Amino acid sequence: MKNNIAALSFLLLSTATVAVAQEKASPLEISGSVDTYYKYDFNKSGNIKTFFAGEQNSVSLGMIDLALKKTTGKASFVGELSFGPRGQYESIPDAAGGYAPTANGFNIQNLYINYAFTDKFSMTAGYMGTFIGYEVISPAANFNYSTSYLFGSGPFQNAGIKGTYAFSDKVSLMVGLFNEWNQYRASRGVSSLGGQLMVSPVEGWTAYINGLHGLDGYGNYSTVIDLTTAYQITDKVKIGLNAADLSAGDDKFGYSGVALYPQYAFTPSVALGLRAEYFNYKGISGGPSASVTSFTLSGNIKSGGLTFIPEVRFDNDKDFSQSFFKSDGTTLNKSAAQFSLAAVYSF
Amino acid sequence: MKTVSLLVLLLGLSILLPAQEIAPLPKDETGKYTYYEVVSTTVSQDTLKARIQSFIQKQKKELKTAAVASTKELVANGKLVIRKSMAMLSHPSGEIAYRLYFEANNGKYRFWLSDFEFFPYQKDRYGNFVLSTTVGIPLESEPKKWNADQWDEYRLQTSKYATEFATRLKDHLLNKAVQAPQPPEKKVISKIWK
Numbered sequence: 294m295k296n297n298i299a300a301l302s303f304l305l306l307s308t309a310t311v312a313v314a315q316e317k318a319s320p321l322e323i324s325g326s327v328d329t330y331y332k333y334d335f336n337k338s339g340n341i342k343t344f345f346a347g348e349q350n351s352v353s354l355g356m357i358d359l360a361l362k363k364t365t366g367k368a369s370f371v372g373e374l375s376f377g378p379r380g381q382y383e384s385i386p387d388a389a390g391g392y393a394p395t396a397n398g399f400n401i402q403n404l405y406i407n408y409a410f411t412d413k414f415s416m417t418a419g420y421m422g423t424f425i426g427y428e429v430i431s432p433a434a435n436f437n438y439s440t441s442y443l444f445g446s447g448p449f450q451n452a453g454i455k456g457t458y459a460f461s462d463k464v465s466l467m468v469g470l471f472n473e474w475n476q477y478r479a480s481r482g483v484s485s486l487g488g489q490l491m492v493s494p495v496e497g498w499t500a501y502i503n504g505l506h507g508l509d510g511y512g513n514y515s516t517v518i519d520l521t522t523a524y525q526i527t528d529k530v531k532i533g534l535n536a537a538d539l540s541a542g543d544d545k546f547g548y549s550g551v552a553l554y555p556q557y558a559f560t561p562s563v564a565l566g567l568r569a570e571y572f573n574y575k576g577i578s579g580g581p582s583a584s585v586t587s588f589t590l591s592g593n594i595k596s597g598g599l600t601f602i603p604e605v606r607f608d609n610d611k612d613f614s615q616s617f618f619k620s621d622g623t624t625l626n627k628s629a630a631q632f633s634l635a636a637v638y639s640f
Numbered sequence: 641m642k643t644v645s646l647l648v649l650l651l652g653l654s655i656l657l658p659a660q661e662i663a664p665l666p667k668d669e670t671g672k673y674t675y676y677e678v679v680s681t682t683v684s685q686d687t688l689k690a691r692i693q694s695f696i697q698k699q700k701k702e703l704k705t706a707a708v709a710s711t712k713e714l715v716a717n718g719k720l721v722i723r724k725s726m727a728m729l730s731h732p733s734g735e736i737a738y739r740l741y742f743e744a745n746n747g748k749y750r751f752w753l754s755d756f757e758f759f760p761y762q763k764d765r766y767g768n769f770v771l772s773t774t775v776g777i778p779l780e781s782e783p784k785k786w787n788a789d790q791w792d793e794y795r796l797q798t799s800k801y802a803t804e805f806a807t808r809l810k811d812h813l814l815n816k817a818v819q820a821p822q823p824p825e826k827k828v829i830s831k832i833w834k
């Protein structure tokens with residue numbers, strides 16, 4: 294049944310796209326970013342294992358991200374490719390669906406077609422960055438350079454088809470059918486159902502309530518509930534919040550966590566932001582849980598398309614779930630700290 | 641050789657001429673960039689009122705009515721999207737929000753565009769450019785040294801837009817029908833022998 298719905302929707306999209314072939318086209322948009330970083334862990338180890346900025350005492354590569362977009366009438370497409378560790382084996386599955394550093398990659402972050410049937414209703418089909426969570430793969434769209442435990446644990450991408458209806462500028466609803474998370478093709482059919490309710494109660498405040506149920510990237514049927522919200526309180530002060538809970542399999546293992554993102558802009562070009570996160574791994578089959586707290590202080594110094602991100606980060610792993618080591622490299626430690634400096638150029 | 645020189649000269653002129661045509665908007669007494677125009681008209685006040693509202697409705701993607709103060713005054717919020725480059729390959733880098741003020745009086749109407757604020761875009765998770773903040777930067781703000789060129793470009797694009805907007809508005813209020821060029825009539829080619 295789900296397959297039939299997906300096939301019908303694809304057919305509708307295809308038909309509609311042909312119908313507008315003669316309509317006005319926008320210029321082809323090309324955009325992207327390049328990033329590189331240096332990281333130093335104070336215990337001289339790659340202790341903090343959240344995604345990206347993982348290499349110790351090394352001037353290392355992030356990725357080059359290239360995006361194409363074109364709109365013709367009511368139809369548009371986005372194709373976004375990324376090359377480099379951050380945009381390949383650290384976040385994007387390879388052709389076989391794995392994350393092996395040596396494997397050939399598809400390098401696709403986004404590849405989808407959108408059709409706006411009306412001003413209020415549009416449908417999108419293809420492979421898309423996930424709608425779950427606060428942080429994203431591209432460093433140009435994050436304030437902090439390193440990423441949260443919530444980001445690293447949730448889905449990265451969803452392939453599928455979704456429809457979005459905007460009731461007004463302040464409320465919209467998205468519902469979609471998806472493959473298993475982080476995969477280009479379905480191994481067990483279109484297996485996930487997801488939705489997103491967007492509300493914007495006051496100007497500057499937007500909240501997304503997200504839900505996704507289906508086959509996750511590890512072969513379990515999981516349910517994730519996620520709240521992502523940000524409020525630009527004044528021209529200088531912005532605060533963001535991400536809270537999520539994932540229950541996987543019959544044992545209901547998974548995670549729950551919350552991260553707060555207060556930011557202060559001294560000028561339009563210089564800002565300071567904190568990420569304070571609490572993250573809990575739920576025990577399997579009633580086993581013990583393990584929690585981590587993390588504090589990340591980042592600066593954003595902008596000059597044209599270039600952003601420098603100096604960052605310090607302190608993680609506390611009271612249950613020894615993260616294998617932090619002391620500087621001898623063998624003795625387990627409850628805490629880890631690191632400094633990094635990243636340069637991100639957007640074009 | 642002469643041909644090459646002539647071509648170089650023409651190319652130079654083609655680059656220089658458009659640059660000379662566009663200048664930043666003048667500032668009003670409060671120091672805000674403003675496009676201001678008073679127009680004499682024979683159109684009645686009620687008709688002007690109806691036509692300005694139909695103009696806003698027609699341009700609903702870029703204009704929204706903010707307030708109707710009286711039968712002759714109207715305020716609308718508008719926006720124009722700023723592109724990083726005017727070349728074929730470009731992408732939006734932000735938008736400039738503005739206010740349109742419209743007043744009609746006997747035999748005349750006036751309108752002005754002002755309160756220009758720049759809102760930068762950033763790319764979202766789906767590869768689309770969206771607002772990165774809901775708090776704009778007034779176009780009159782003095783830019784830093786490293787982005788002075790960008791701000792000059794924003795001001796020039798705003799000026800160009802305001803001039804084109806004014807022409808569109810005046811034409812609509814005059815009810816000047818825009819004659820779309822008619823495509824040439826297709827001839828039916830008969831391929832029969834007789």
